[in-house]
Amino acid sequence: MTTTSPPPPRLRIDGLGVAFGGLTVLDGVSFTVGDGETVALIGPNGAGKTTVFNAVCGLVRPRAGSVRIGGAPAPASATRMLAAGVSRTLQGLGLFERMTVLENVLVPLSGERGGAAAADRARAVLDRLGLARAADRPAGALPYPERKRVALARALVTEPALLLLDEPAGGLGDADIAALAAVIGEIASSGCSVLLVEHHVDFVMDVADRVVVLDFGRVIACGTPGEVRGDAAVEAAYLGLGAAS
Amino acid sequence: MSTLTVERLTTGYGDGAPVVDGLDLEVPDGAVVALLGANGAGKTTLLRALTGTVPTRGGRVLLDGADLTGLRTEERVRRGLALVPEGRGVVVELTVEENLRLGGLWRHREPALRAAVAEMYELFEPLAHRRDAPGHTLSGGERRMLALAGALVSRPDVLLLDEPSLGLAPLVVARLLGVLRDTAARTGLTVLLAEQNVTGALSIADRGVVLSLGAIVADRPARELAADPALRHAYLGF
Numbered sequence: 001m002t003t004t005s006p007p008p009p010r011l012r013i014d015g016l017g018v019a020f021g022g023l024t025v026l027d028g029v030s031f032t033v034g035d036g037e038t039v040a041l042i043g044p045n046g047a048g049k050t051t052v053f054n055a056v057c058g059l060v061r062p063r064a065g066s067v068r069i070g071g072a073p074a075p076a077s078a079t080r081m082l083a084a085g086v087s088r089t090l091q092g093l094g095l096f097e098r099m100t101v102l103e104n105v106l107v108p109l110s111g112e113r114g115g116a117a118a119a120d121r122a123r124a125v126l127d128r129l130g131l132a133r134a135a136d137r138p139a140g141a142l143p144y145p146e147r148k149r150v151a152l153a154r155a156l157v158t159e160p161a162l163l164l165l166d167e168p169a170g171g172l173g174d175a176d177i178a179a180l181a182a183v184i185g186e187i188a189s190s191g192c193s194v195l196l197v198e199h200h201v202d203f204v205m206d207v208a209d210r211v212v213v214l215d216f217g218r219v220i221a222c223g224t225p226g227e228v229r230g231d232a233a234v235e236a237a238y239l240g241l242g243a244a245s
Numbered sequence: 246m247s248t249l250t251v252e253r254l255t256t257g258y259g260d261g262a263p264v265v266d267g268l269d270l271e272v273p274d275g276a277v278v279a280l281l282g283a284n285g286a287g288k289t290t291l292l293r294a295l296t297g298t299v300p301t302r303g304g305r306v307l308l309d310g311a312d313l314t315g316l317r318t319e320e321r322v323r324r325g326l327a328l329v330p331e332g333r334g335v336v337v338e339l340t341v342e343e344n345l346r347l348g349g350l351w352r353h354r355e356p357a358l359r360a361a362v363a364e365m366y367e368l369f370e371p372l373a374h375r376r377d378a379p380g381h382t383l384s385g386g387e388r389r390m391l392a393l394a395g396a397l398v399s400r401p402d403v404l405l406l407d408e409p410s411l412g413l414a415p416l417v418v419a420r421l422l423g424v425l426r427d428t429a430a431r432t433g434l435t436v437l438l439a440e441q442n443v444t445g446a447l448s449i450a451d452r453g454v455v456l457s458l459g460a461i462v463a464d465r466p467a468r469e470l471a472a473d474p475a476l477r478h479a480y481l482g483f
Contacts, residue, residue, distance in 0.1 A: 020382060044414045045386025046371045091385045091412065143285035167385075171331070171411050173283055173441050199386075199414055240416035 008071035009034050010162050010193035011056065017064030018051055018217075025051045026217045028065070033162070038184060038194040040204040042228075043214035044238055049197040050091070052214070053164050056195075057081045057088060069162060082108055085161035089151045089168065097140025101131060104139050105153045125153045129183065145176040156187070163187060165196040169203045181207050201239065205229065213238060246402035246433040247309045247325055248274045249295070254304035256294040263302065264290040265459040272403070275433040277426060279446035279467060282456035288439040289331060291456070292405045295437075296328045297321055308403065325402030329409060334392030337380035341372050341391055344380060348395030358398075365394040368424050369417070386412045393421065397428075403435040410442045418442070422449045447471040 011033040018026040026048045033039045041049050054060045056067055058075035067074035075084045087108070095104055105122040126132050129149045134142055139150050148168070155163060168184070169177045177200065184207050188194055198204050204211060205225040213221040213228060215237045221228050228234055251270040257263040265287045272278045280288050293299040295306055297318040306313045313321050336344055345362045366373035369390045375383065383391065389412050396404065404425075410418040426449040428434045440446035447453050450467040463476070470476055 023378075023382070044371065045390060045412075045417060046375070046384045050384060145284050167412055171284070171408060171441060174443075176284070199412060199418075201415055238414055238416055240419045 007035075008068065010037070010070055011195065012068045013052070013056075013065070014068075015065035016052070016055060016062055016067060018048070018055055018060055018062050024217055026055070026062075029214070029217070029219055030065075031212045031219060031222060033193045033195050035161075035193055036188050036191045037209050038188045038196070038207055040208035040211045040225075041195060041197050041214060042199070042201075042204060042211060042238060043220075047214040048217040049214055050166060053088060053166060053195075053197065056162075056164060057086060082158050082160075086164065087155040087158050087160035087162075088164035089155050089166055091166045091170070093147055093151045095139040095147055095150055095154075098138055100136050101126065101139050101142070101150050101153075102135040104150055105157050108154060108158050122153075122157050125157045129153050129156075145172055148172065148176075152183070160192060162193045162195065165194065165198075167198055168196060169198055169200040177203050201229075246274060247435055248272065249326075249403050249435060249437065250305075250307040250310075251291075251295070252305045252307065254291070254294060254306065255302045256290060256299050257302065258290075258299065263459060265294060267304070268459070268461060270454065270461065270464075272435055272437050274435055275429055276452065277429050277436040277438065277450045279443075279450035279453045280437055280439040280456060281443055281446065281453055281470075284441075286456040287459040288456055289407055290459075292328055292330075292407050292437070292439060295405060296326060298328075322399075322401075326405065327396045327399055327401035327403070328405040329393050329396045329407060331407040331411060334395060335380045335383070335388045340377050340379055341383070342376045344391050344395055345372075345398050348398035349400075361398045361400060365398055368397075368420065369394050371417075386414065386417075389413060390417065397424075400432075401434070403437070406436065406438045406440075408440060408442075409438070410440060410445060418445060422446075425449060443477075444471070 009032040014030050016026050016029040041052060043049055051060060055062055056074055058077045058081055069084050069086060075081050102122055105125060106118060109118040126135050129152060131149055131153060134146060139147060168180055181203060184194060208225055211225055211228040212219055213234050220237060221231045221234045249272040251268055254265055254268045255263050256265045282288055290299055294301055301314055308324055345365055346358060349358045349361050371387055372390055372394060393409055409421060422445055425436055429436055438446050447467040447470055453465055453467045453470040454461055455463040
């Protein structure tokens with residue numbers, strides 16, 4: 001008789017420890033992100049949030065613990081990130097400002113660059129994010145909210161199974177944040193798992209299924225947005241009394 | 246400490262259309278004015294023109310009645326103007342402590358400099374834990390904190406801030422806004438604060454000025470803008 005074990009979660013982080021020289025950045029961090037689930041990683045500045053992203057992408061080597069993506073070990077180097085089904089955006093966007101929007105979005109498809117199929121796929125993503133008319137403009141000429149959407153399009157064009165978003169709402173006004181929340185909802189409902197780092201608390205509470213809170217490299221709380229918002233330790237370390245977004 | 250006056254200011258990039266066009270604005274001594282508006286409205290360009298990093302095509306910038314318009318950026322800083330640009334302003338090869346001391350170099354001598362730096366460690370606690378760490382080892386949010394602290398260390402007369410809350414944890418944003426409000430009340434620091442965090446900015450501001458396509462479309466007491474949903478909707482879209 002055989003038993004069927006449940007499929008592994010899209011992302012499983014177990015006892016992750018990372019140190020830079022003598023500085024411990026992450027210490028025993030564990031959490032999961034399921035298929036189609038949106039998980040927000042929040043916490044004070046310097047808590048280690050971006051370092052978690054870097055460990056998932058293979059940019060930093062953990063000194064303890066493991067990162068598994070769909071049951072397989074995380075990429076050992078960042079060059080294997082796309083093959084592992086992972087895409088990410090950066091806090092600083094990292095767009096090639098003099099290249100067109102379309103060219104930026106084609107960068108991760110470099111093996112297929114120039115091919116009609118790649119261009120079609122890139123244009124479809126641009127269309128989905130309301131950027132079709134900007135496709136042939138230099139990325140640097142666009143207003144900030146549109147540049148952020150170009151960065152998102154570049155991450156989506158590889159059709160990732162796991163999407164990492166670093167401060168997607170940062171610097172956006174309320175109307176753009178509402179539109180972004182809708183886009184993330186669509187991405188998640190298509191089955192893609194989303195892990196996001198964000199300081200805009202109302203946005204996090206709106207889009208996240210679960211919230212993981214880091215402080216000094218350790219998980220201090222994990223739960224639904226409502227549970228985390230009411231947590232005294234989270235309030236003391238991160239939110240502050242009566243804090244607005 | 247100082248009143249900042251902007252008279253019919255026009256500025257832009259290269260040969261392009263003006264980004265800010267014939268703008269008049271006064272930020273009185275000790276006032277906190279929130280500069281609001283959609284992305285692309287011209288907030289950053291206005292702040293750059295005030296510090297002289299974008300050339301002025303027409304109009305004047307005055308500090309306590311003295312014309313700054315033809316002056317280089319460093320001379321404007323000597324006269325008490327400081328800008329914290331969006332997401333930049335840290336020398337990554339230097340430590341946190343060295344960056345802070347650098348911020349106060351032109352405006353302080355010991356022991357005032359040491360006291361000003363110590364005050365920043367109280368305000369931005371994460372920096373106190375990292376005082377000997379080089380800038381390149383800081384997280385994105387810590388770098389933004391350091392840039393802000395570096396500007397505050399110089400104890401400017403007029404502080405121009407471009408989206409200081411970007412990338413900062415809510416607790417730090419609340420503390421920063423509180424310090425800006427208290428410093429303005431206590432020392433007469435004049436503050437012009439460009440923000441997407443409208444609620445936060447209006448909570449400490451005396452006035453809210455709304456920019457659209459490079460022109461001021463509303464200039465109201467902050468309390469009115471914060472409390473009146475119709476006004477907010479008309480000018481800020483929510």
